[in-house]
Amino acid sequence: MLPKAFYEAADIIEKLEKHGYKAYFVGGCVRDLLLDRPIGDIDIATSAKPGTVQKLFQTVIPVGIEHGTVIVRHNRKSYEVTTFRLDGAYSDRRRPDTVHFTQTIEQDLMRRDFTINALAMNIKGEITDPFAGKRDLEHEMIRTVGDGFDRFHEDPLRIIRALRFSSQLGFQIEANTLQNMTKVAHEIEHLAIERIVDELAKLFAGSYIKTGIYYLKYTKLHHHIPVLKDDPSVIDRLPVKLVPLYSLGEVIAMFHYIEPDIDISTWTKNWKCANRTKHEAMNLSAALFYFQNNGLNQWLVYRLDDANYNGFVRLAKLFFTDVPTIQDINRIKKSLPIRTRSELALNGYDIKAMFPSMKEGPWIRDLLQTVEKKVVNGTLANNKSALKEWIKWNPPDIN
Ligand code: ATP
Ligand code: MG
Numbered sequence: 001m002l003p004k005a006f007y008e009a010a011d012i013i014e015k016l017e018k019h020g021y022k023a024y025f026v027g028g029c030v031r032d033l034l035l036d037r038p039i040g041d042i043d044i045a046t047s048a049k050p051g052t053v054q055k056l057f058q059t060v061i062p063v064g065i066e067h068g069t070v071i072v073r074h075n076r077k078s079y080e081v082t083t084f085r086l087d088g089a090y091s092d093r094r095r096p097d098t099v100h101f102t103q104t105i106e107q108d109l110m111r112r113d114f115t116i117n118a119l120a121m122n123i124k125g126e127i128t129d130p131f132a133g134k135r136d137l138e139h140e141m142i143r144t145v146g147d148g149f150d151r152f153h154e155d156p157l158r159i160i161r162a163l164r165f166s167s168q169l170g171f172q173i174e175a176n177t178l179q180n181m182t183k184v185a186h187e188i189e190h191l192a193i194e195r196i197v198d199e200l201a202k203l204f205a206g207s208y209i210k211t212g213i214y215y216l217k218y219t220k221l222h223h224h225i226p227v228l229k230d231d232p233s234v235i236d237r238l239p240v241k242l243v244p245l246y247s248l249g250e251v252i253a254m255f256h257y258i259e260p261d262i263d264i265s266t267w268t269k270n271w272k273c274a275n276r277t278k279h280e281a282m283n284l285s286a287a288l289f290y291f292q293n294n295g296l297n298q299w300l301v302y303r304l305d306d307a308n309y310n311g312f313v314r315l316a317k318l319f320f321t322d323v324p325t326i327q328d329i330n331r332i333k334k335s336l337p338i339r340t341r342s343e344l345a346l347n348g349y350d351i352k353a354m355f356p357s358m359k360e361g362p363w364i365r366d367l368l369q370t371v372e373k374k375v376v377n378g379t380l381a382n383n384k385s386a387l388k389e390w391i392k393w394n395p396p397d398i399n
Pocket of ligand 2: 028040041
């Protein structure tokens, strides 16, 4: 019997079959089903051409139609439905130049990266496995489909994918595959950085991150990854207690803590990260450095974004022995006199008005932050007259 996640997707396959086409579940979802792991996306491969798929289903998003992929929406979920294809060369290192549609699932499986990903399953649960992927799943082995040297040369992203699968699954990389990864490693320099970084994020989030890092060091792949290649020793200095990190922001905060000479913006710019990632990395690394000097207190919790509590605890465990728990952080959070600067009983205009003869400048912001810090740590009450009084006794330097 098929697990629940496959039921709804089975409707799509049944419809394609009813119209005389072949269709299978394919790739990662079959692998994860056989491994009894949580199923991610369900992908479908079919003999129907993209135009036909578009006509057969009501709601479709033709994302990669020239490569044969149509996203079919069904019961509010998305499924990638891709026509059986054989890939041509990958001269731009992003996508194959030419795509030839084919008629058999076996040919489609030939273009896939690893034997464990070259599995297909029909709706009866029968598996098509031309490259002994099931055997490799049992032996916990990552092995390329066909000659590793050619396959890695054709798309060097597969080298990082092998590392990330070793990190996610804890599998070994088969000896020849590993040798070929090492030989072709330098070719990842031609890849679009976004593709590299997507796979790196999955690598660092893998349950078997130490296995992934072992192979990263073995292949020296980091000597060809932007920023890391300028100081590959960052990888040698990863903490012994390394654990999976669930976001790129955490990974970058960790690197910056290991090597403060490389700015966060150097990572985020070269890795073309979203602003959200940059913000997360900055917030987390500020908390780490502050914790190193002051330990956990109100000011740290006040400045740490709620969404980063778990990330902060994960990172703190890597570098420190006496680490706060989420409960510690939440307890402090509840006791904070104010949550944001907008709750402060005094603002920049109030300060300016107290010193009408002084020119506007950074002193206002600095003074506001001093007062804010005192309110947060409880040494000043959050009311306007108390704050003004304190400022009168501690006026800004006038020079
Ligand atoms: P995840 O659970 O992370 O989604 P996945 O195996 O589904 O893992 P995807 O990146 O979603 O990985 O790719 C789906 C399938 O497409 C893979 O299982 C593999 O068969 C094939 N594939 C993906 N990228 C490549 C590639 N660069 N070269 C060859 N085949 C690939
Ligand atoms: Mg997938």
